[in-house]
Amino acid sequence: MYFIVSSLIILSTPAPAAAGTVPTSDQLKALLTQVDDNGRSNSSHVVMSMRVQTKRFSRKMKMESWSKGKEHSLIRLMDPPKDRGVATLKVGDKLWNYLPNTDRTMRVPSAMMSGAWMGSHVSNDDLVREYRLSEDYTYAMAPGSASLGSERYTIRCTPKPETPVVWGHIDVTVTAKGVPEKQEFYSEKGKKVRTMTYSDVKEVSGIQVPHKMVIQPHDKPNELTEMVFHSLKLNIPIEDSRFSLQALRD
Amino acid sequence: MGILTAIAWRNLWRHPTRTVLTSLTMGLGVAFCIFMASWIGGFLDVMRTATVDRNLGHLQIHHKDYPETMNPYDVVPQAQSVIEGLQDKPDVKIVAPRIQAFGMYAGAKDEAASGSFVGVDPEAEKNLTEMHKRVRKGRWLKNSREAVIGHRLAKELNLDVGGELLVVVNALDGSIGNQVYPVVGIYNSGMLERDGGAMFPLQDAQELFAMGDGVHELVVLTQAEEKIETVQNSTTNAYPDLAVRTWYEISPETKQMEDLTAVTSFFFYFIIMAISGFMVVNTLLMSVYERTRELGLFASLGLPPKRVVMMILIESGLLGVLSSLLGLGFGLLGHLFLANYGITMEIKEGEGFILNGVVLDPVIFGQLNMTQAIIPLVIVMFVSVVAGLWPARRAVKLDPVVALAQE
Amino acid sequence: MIFRMALRNLIRRPMQSFLASGAVAGCLALIIWTCNFQDGAWVLLMDDTIRASAGHVVVQADGYQDAKDSNLLVADSSAIATKIRQQNPETTVMRRLILGGMIASPENSVAVGISGVEAEAEKAVSQIPKMMVDGEWLEAGTSGQVLIGTTLAKRLQVGLGDKVVLTVSYRGELQALPFRVAGTFTIGNASMDNFFVLANLPTLQEMLPGITDPATMISVQVEGYKVPAGLKASVREAVGDGPEVLRAEEALPELFKAEELDKIGGYFMWIFIGILASIGILNVLLMSLFQRTRELGMLQAMGMRPSGLVQLLLTEGFLLGVFGALLGFIAGLAATYPMVEYGIDYGMINNQAPVSGVALNTLMKAVYSWDKMAIWTGFHVLLAVLASLWPALRAGRLEAVESMRSQ
Incomplete structure (x- = not known):
């Protein structure tokens, strides 16, 4: 899933904001473009684990994912054994599931797009929908950003009127080098709805990439979805044919 | 009294045509009311069958949050012990567990449809809702690892008995539950929502949803309609954490429809009775006018006014009895016809009216309880006696001299 | 000549004339009111549904x-x-x-x-x-x-x-x-x-x-x-x-089918009420005419030909019918008026519309169904004439002496 991977991978190019100064609008845009754009035109392969903690269940999965550009991604479960081989393919805004124990693929019907993906706090719809902070939002320094010191900024991104997202605004905390630390999603009434926290930054192919992300819904305080990268390869050649229904079965 | 009755009876038959016609008018009125009651009873029965007997049962038990949230995680806690507790109650006839959820379905192609997912105990459901009689092709669930699908889903997926149904659900442990089941039957439950989905044996459903032995819904059929609230109260007391609701709390629309129908039928009773009452007043008034002289004679002979009133009231009462008997006869005939042959109200082939997403049976057979047959009789007796009051009063007020001087 | 005689006859016995035409008027008014109301309910339902869903x-x-x-x-x-x-x-x-x-x-x-x-x-x-x-x-x-x-x-x-x-x-x-x-x-x-x-x-x-x-x-x-x-x-x-x-x-075959079925039920009911009314009116007219057997015999003895008698009675029936129908028509209209202007909000009885899929108005209003009102009014005049046919024919056959002897 592009969403997951792109949220984590940050290009290593240092942001054009000098530490200790208040960044200009152009500099903010550059920072956000980095948050948006990580490897967008590139490809990735990642092995990761996902832990979902809800009031109802707790579940740990290991998965492998390939992505190429914005349009294509494929993710396949490796563990638990019961779900081994279950795969989700995204091409554009369409989703297919592959179900190994029945050896069948099934396009997710639009009525089910609002459902949770693999039980996590990410919906099927979140997977296929992607908006660019740098283009679909307006941005400014968030109030209180200055108190963070000179090493990081909190940028308040407000969706443009025509952007079809439910949020009132998103506060993105990013280091001066452009590595994201936190995204907080607010409703229009100013209620914090969910937080994504990034940590465990490692360098991959010369890029600073957080290897851990936690999604926390605020109306359910004891719930979270946590993703940890175990291995990450960027800018590797991947055939388009990998993102096909045929390949989904492999 | 005996003499008065004899006179009244003789008076009635002085003009047989009139008496017959009057009692025929009222009698037909009564007959029509009985027939209407039978028809409405039949219609309500069809409606009741479609909603209560085929789906809701008498009582439903859920997790206390389920009615509001419909959240698949809100299962009935300790369902097994609740079931056993209920089954021990003498007023309870059947307890059937159900799993209610949504699933994604596919036939031979990748394109999927979403629809209702119902897991049932095939035997209990058979006894409770007689779902096996709604299977239009193939058979009802018998073994594990098989599915019956609704006719609308069958059409959408182009799937037939003998085909394979892929079902994919969001299991409660966060995994994607998926399975392929052979389709053993296609049903037409008459419920639009259910006909767009599929039904599975309970254990398979629990396995697919990874929900252990959890169930969402317990459907209870009591021994009799009157026992519903008794069972509801005792169950609520025993399990205060559960939502225990009667069918009319779950589907107030059905109840309201019944009330609306009752109001409408009252309205028609009223009209029929108004016409009949009018006729009786007319007949008796006429007869008083006609007998002005005779009544004057009675009065001049010293018959106390009270007895004159009595006589006329007895006359009208007898007319009422006659009408009632006629009406009961005709009405029961009409009811028997309706009960045996029924009237077809077909909107589509094999389907009747659709109310709240439930398709009613097309043929309506008469249903009558004795109260409904007796009410119009009572009304007609009442109307005829009351209608006799005015002419009776008139007769009493007659001045014998003037009356005798008439023609 | 006959007309004036008939009119005079009717005026001479105001109470009887009033009762007879009152029977016509009462039935007609009730029928008109119910007809307008039922049509109103359907017009509203049809109109709403047609406009809102097709x-x-x-x-x-x-x-x-x-x-x-x-x-x-x-x-x-x-x-x-x-x-x-x-x-x-x-x-x-x-x-x-x-x-x-x-x-x-x-x-x-x-x-x-x-x-x-x-x-x-x-x-x-x-x-x-x-x-x-x-x-x-x-x-x-x-x-x-x-x-x-x-x-x-x-x-x-x-x-x-x-x-x-x-x-x-x-x-x-x-x-x-x-x-x-x-x-x-x-x-x-x-x-x-x-x-x-x-x-x-x-x-x-x-x-x-x-x-x-x-x-x-x-x-x-x-x-x-x-x-x-x-x-x-x-x-x-x-x-x-x-x-x-x-x-x-x-586009809405089911709605029209439902209307058709309801209308058939309605016709059945109107025919029934029609029969009821006819018998009642026949009854009243028969009574008022039979009463006058003696008077008619006298007319005959005075040299009036049987055909003249028949004409006289038919004219009387016609006049009664016209008068009653007119009265009934006006009363029916008067009763319809508030239903057209204000209607009945059956939301008061029933909080929600019992038909699925369409947002319905719960205010039921009557309409003036002029064609039906005209038919029923004509029917009642005809009924009065027909009802006087029987006694008229009888009167025409009467022997003068025999009728003089009666009463």
Whole structure:
């Protein structure tokens, strides 16, 4: 899933904001473009684990994912054994599931797009929908950003009127080098709805990439979805044919 | 009294045509009311069958949050012990567990449809809702690892008995539950929502949803309609954490429809009775006018006014009895016809009216309880006696001299 | 001569004449009132449903009627609508776009059915403007407004002015746009309040890729609820080949079938009430005429020919009938008037409309069904004449001496 991977991978190019100064609008845009754009035109392969903690269940999965550009991604479960081989393919805004124990693929019907993906706090719809902070939002320094010191900024991104997202605004905390630390999603009434926290930054192919992300819904305080990268390869050649229904079965 | 009755009876038959016609008018009125009651009873029965007997049962038990949230995680806690507790109650006839959820379905192609997912105990459901009689092709669930699908889903997926149904659900442990089941039957439950989905044996459903032995819904059929609230109260007391609701709390629309129908039928009773009452007043008034002289004679002979009133009231009462008997006869005939042959109200082939997403049976057979047959009789007796009051009063007020001087 | 004699006879015995014509009048008034009321209820239901869910003539993509597939859309809808308007300047033409999709708030997302409507035109025909709980009906020309049911609002935890994202699915593609809740409504039907979303047509149209100015239906509506005979052909001519053009009866066969069945039931009832009334009237007239056997014998003895007697009595019956019918007609109209002006809100009895799928008005009003009133009035005059036929013929056969002897 592009969403997951792109949220984590940050290009290593240092942001054009000098530490200790208040960044200009152009500099903010550059920072956000980095948050948006990580490897967008590139490809990735990642092995990761996902832990979902809800009031109802707790579940740990290991998965492998390939992505190429914005349009294509494929993710396949490796563990638990019961779900081994279950795969989700995204091409554009369409989703297919592959179900190994029945050896069948099934396009997710639009009525089910609002459902949770693999039980996590990410919906099927979140997977296929992607908006660019740098283009679909307006941005400014968030109030209180200055108190963070000179090493990081909190940028308040407000969706443009025509952007079809439910949020009132998103506060993105990013280091001066452009590595994201936190995204907080607010409703229009100013209620914090969910937080994504990034940590465990490692360098991959010369890029600073957080290897851990936690999604926390605020109306359910004891719930979270946590993703940890175990291995990450960027800018590797991947055939388009990998993102096909045929390949989904492999 | 005996003499008065004899006179009244003789008076009635002085003009047989009139008496017959009057009692025929009222009698037909009564007959029509009985027939209407039978028809409405039949219609309500069809409606009741479609909603209560085929789906809701008498009582439903859920997790206390389920009615509001419909959240698949809100299962009935300790369902097994609740079931056993209920089954021990003498007023309870059947307890059937159900799993209610949504699933994604596919036939031979990748394109999927979403629809209702119902897991049932095939035997209990058979006894409770007689779902096996709604299977239009193939058979009802018998073994594990098989599915019956609704006719609308069958059409959408182009799937037939003998085909394979892929079902994919969001299991409660966060995994994607998926399975392929052979389709053993296609049903037409008459419920639009259910006909767009599929039904599975309970254990398979629990396995697919990874929900252990959890169930969402317990459907209870009591021994009799009157026992519903008794069972509801005792169950609520025993399990205060559960939502225990009667069918009319779950589907107030059905109840309201019944009330609306009752109001409408009252309205028609009223009209029929108004016409009949009018006729009786007319007949008796006429007869008083006609007998002005005779009544004057009675009065001049010293018959106390009270007895004159009595006589006329007895006359009208007898007319009422006659009408009632006629009406009961005709009405029961009409009811028997309706009960045996029924009237077809077909909107589509094999389907009747659709109310709240439930398709009613097309043929309506008469249903009558004795109260409904007796009410119009009572009304007609009442109307005829009351209608006799005015002419009776008139007769009493007659001045014998003037009356005798008439023609 | 005979006429004046008949009139004098009637005036001479005012009470009897009044009772006889009163019987005619009473029956007629009741029948007229009920007829107008029943017709009113159906006219309202039909009118509401035809206008809100189809049109007197409706243009849809070929095959939509059978498949009800939301991917089947008519392109360039406003061009077609304009052509229809030019061809039929007396009609109102409005377009609707009906899609499946999803509505999301920060808190939740729910699968819904979305209707894109032309705000002004739809306001005139939809019941929802009357069911608004909060906010206002859609405003033409304001984009991004959405109206949702109160239940849905609760599930999404949104209120007036809050942002929601609508995602529609068209030919497998998903398109999303932000909207603001401009109002909430309560239809009273749980599933509709949870599922039904309204938005301005142009905004929704923009969401669909690869088709210009799409609509699910182009609804052509006229005054009244009867579909003019030539309208379909004329619309077909304006539309040209391609899309399907249906009359209301073809677009809503189930509604019309239901109406037909109800009407048959209604006819059955009217015939019955008619019989009841006839017998009653016959009865009263027979009585008033039999009473006069002696008088008639006298007339005969005085040299009046039997045919003259027959004529006299028939004239009397006719006069009674006309007088009674006139009285009944006026009384019926008077009773109908408040029902036409104010109606009965059966919402008072029954909080929600018992028919699924359409937001119904709960205010039932009567209409003046002039044709039925005329038929029934004529029928009652005829009835009076027929009822006097029997005694008249009898009188014609009477031997003068015999009749003189009676009474």
